[in-house]
Amino acid sequence: QSVLTQPPSVSGAPGQRVTISCTGSSSNIGAHYDVHWYQQLPGSAPKLLIYANTNRPSGVPDRFSGSKSGISASLAITGLQAEDEADYYCQSYDSSLSGSRVFGGGTKLTVL
């Protein structure tokens, strides 16, 4: 059971918009700690996609965006492409677990 909760899977057709939620609690996202998102393509190491809730590292397309409100955060992908099919993980910091970095369980995105 992960500290941050994500849906196991989402899907969408090419060109569509999908969102992936990440729900925490008052000791992590609700305590105003930043949320980060990672993309893991099949057979590859994860890659930073969104940092500090809304920021994209250089090279990440603006089709990817992040938001945060209350105890939850979301990753939105617009103009879905086949190459977006991957696992997506949210990550934050939890003050109740001896100061641990925590991940969501991951969401498998399938492009139909």
Add this chain to the structure above:
Amino acid sequence: EVQLVQSGAEVKKPGESLKISCKGSGYTFNTYWIGWVRQMPGKGLEWMGNIFPRDSATKYSPSFQGQVTISADKSINTAYLQWTSLKASDTAIYYCVRSQSYFDWSSFDYWGQGTLVTVSS
């Protein structure tokens, strides 16, 4: 260009010891936390702990405290993850990661390629 290059895949027997490595380049190794993330077969990501190479300060996830040791040799820009007695349940891919800033709540902006550790009798 920032790079984290990890040591190669390992196959070990239960009870054996192991130390895997992660060499950083393209940045000032001493001034960024570097840590380890476990991914068991078909499962998600788990943060294990990290180290600040300049003073060797370490932080561990409660789930991994006492199970592994994280160390670093700043003279050769290399971090390590070590086990004294492996179990079959340690079979996983281990990624080294760099923290984007000094703060605990920062992201992991660079990842190593991963080291597959297989523990089997």
